[in-house]
Amino acid sequence: MLSTNSGxxxxxxxxxxxxxxxxxxxxxxxxxLKGKPVVICVYSGRTETSxxxxxxxxxxxxxxxxxxxxxxxxxxxxxxxxxxxxxxxDREYYESVSExxxxxxxxxxxxxxxxxxxxxxxxxxxxxxxxxxxxxxxGQKLKVKIYEGDKLTCSVGIGPNKLIAKMxxxxxxxxxxxxxxxxxxxxxxxxxxxxxxYGIGPKMERQLKxxxxxxxxxxGLASELKLTxxxxxxxxxxxxxxxxxxxxxxxxxREIEQLSRIITLKKNAETFDFQTEVEPLCDDISNRLKERxxxxxxxxxxxxxxxxxxxxxxxxxxxxxDESKIILEECSKEFREFxxxxxxxxxxxxxxxxxxxxxxxxxxxxxxxxxxSNYTLSDFTNV
DNA sequence: AACAAGGGTTTAG
DNA sequence: TCATCTAAACCCTTGTT
Numbered sequence: 001m002l003s004t005n006s007g008x009x010x011x012x013x014x015x016x017x018x019x020x021x022x023x024x025x026x027x028x029x030x031x032x033l034k035g036k037p038v039v040i041c042v043y044s045g046r047t048e049t050s051x052x053x054x055x056x057x058x059x060x061x062x063x064x065x066x067x068x069x070x071x072x073x074x075x076x077x078x079x080x081x082x083x084x085x086x087x088x089x090d091r092e093y094y095e096s097v098s099e100x101x102x103x104x105x106x107x108x109x110x111x112x113x114x115x116x117x118x119x120x121x122x123x124x125x126x127x128x129x130x131x132x133x134x135x136x137x138x139g140q141k142l143k144v145k146i147y148e149g150d151k152l153t154c155s156v157g158i159g160p161n162k163l164i165a166k167m168x169x170x171x172x173x174x175x176x177x178x179x180x181x182x183x184x185x186x187x188x189x190x191x192x193x194x195x196x197x198y199g200i201g202p203k204m205e206r207q208l209k210x211x212x213x214x215x216x217x218x219x220g221l222a223s224e225l226k227l228t229x230x231x232x233x234x235x236x237x238x239x240x241x242x243x244x245x246x247x248x249x250x251x252x253x254r255e256i257e258q259l260s261r262i263i264t265l266k267k268n269a270e271t272f273d274f275q276t277e278v279e280p281l282c283d284d285i286s287n288r289l290k291e292r293x294x295x296x297x298x299x300x301x302x303x304x305x306x307x308x309x310x311x312x313x314x315x316x317x318x319x320x321x322d323e324s325k326i327i328l329e330e331c332s333k334e335f336r337e338f339x340x341x342x343x344x345x346x347x348x349x350x351x352x353x354x355x356x357x358x359x360x361x362x363x364x365x366x367x368x369x370x371x372x373s374n375y376t377l378s379d380f381t382n383v
Numbered sequence: 384a385a386c387a388a389g390g391g392t393t394t395a396g
Numbered sequence: 397t398c399a400t401c402t403a404a405a406c407c408c409t410t411g412t413t
Contacts (some may be wrong), residue, residue: 052398
């Protein structure tokens with residue numbers, strides 16, 4: 001066998017990542033925001049300023065505003081900046097902007113995968129005739145088109161797979177374009193700290209530090225046995241492959257697998273009014289299911305406790321449903337069971353409560369992943 | 384041994 | 397009171413076939 005990559009041919013993948021997306025959307029519709037620190041907030045409604053920062057523009061980031069920090073902390077950091085602007089997140093608007101841009105991006109290849117509201121992959125293998133030079137020109141054209149259409153800048157990465165394309169896009173931001181060819185992978189990845197590898201967060205970084213693995217290069221050379229012991233039989237070997245720049249995952253639209261809504265309660269509670277708190281969540285989920293012609297077979301609840309621990313309960317139904325009333329009934333039972341006092345056991349108090357549905361099914365498609373039976377019309381009608 | 388269901392953790396944006 | 401919201405992947409345990 002002379003060929004080393006029998007079957008799998010070399011690919012050219014492009015990743016596009018819209019820069020500081022929510023904040024940039026606001027700059028576009030309110031141009032006088034440009035140059036000022038702009039902070040996009042998710043207000044929880046507990047107090048006037050309670051909540052967290054969703055994202056911030058680069059003016060604010062340079063001053064130390066990071067996503068996830070409390071709004072109060074951001075206000076403190078920016079207290080001397082009289083021009084700082086705090087805006088509530090307007091998801092509907094950002095979604096409408098995203099929709100237009102994503103339709104432009106998807107026109108670059110039939111193989112398109114949107115991974116979030118502001119990020120997508122396209123497979124340019126055919127469109128570029130296998131040439132990274134041509135792929136780069138396509139990337140430049142895409143950036144121009146997005147800017148002309150919506151006045152938004154983005155960062156583009158091009159590489160032989162999704163992992164490298166994504167990390168290339170992250171390499172120069174904002175408004176960047178980075179091309180990493182197969183021969184560049186080792187020099188690109190090796191010196192980076194492990195934390196920079198997509199999929200490694202603070203917890204894994206800490207564990208790797210314990211194994212004396214600090215750089216992606218070191219991770220790529222690490223003992224597979226050790227990695228398996230530490231991270232499990234799937235994740236261990238996968239980490240090593242990713243560190244070597246190996247990623248065969250295809251660019252492919254994926255079916256949605258779960259829907260959820262969660263809210264912060266005005267006050268911590270051991271019990272609360274389902275009608276006022278949970279019904280709107282169920283209605284919303286029901287509407288989203290109906291929009292997509294989906295029904296769920298599993299209904300669950302999510303509780304974030306006062307100590308910020310996550311709890312969940314879920315149950316599988318006999319028949320799928322998309323009805324708000326049934327979702328509400330089911331999760332109300334689960335909430336009651338969860339909060340029932342069992343003498344010796346300390347009751348937990350909730351800070352946030354939510355509803356999640358999964359095991360989604362449509363009349364047309366088989367349920368995602370599972371080799372389960374397809375659902376029939378009667379499953380939907382006689383609920 | 385293989386698989387489903389339920390619950391927890393980690394990551395990303 | 398500092399601590400949002402949505403979605404996916406993986407891990408482990410338990411129970412069934």
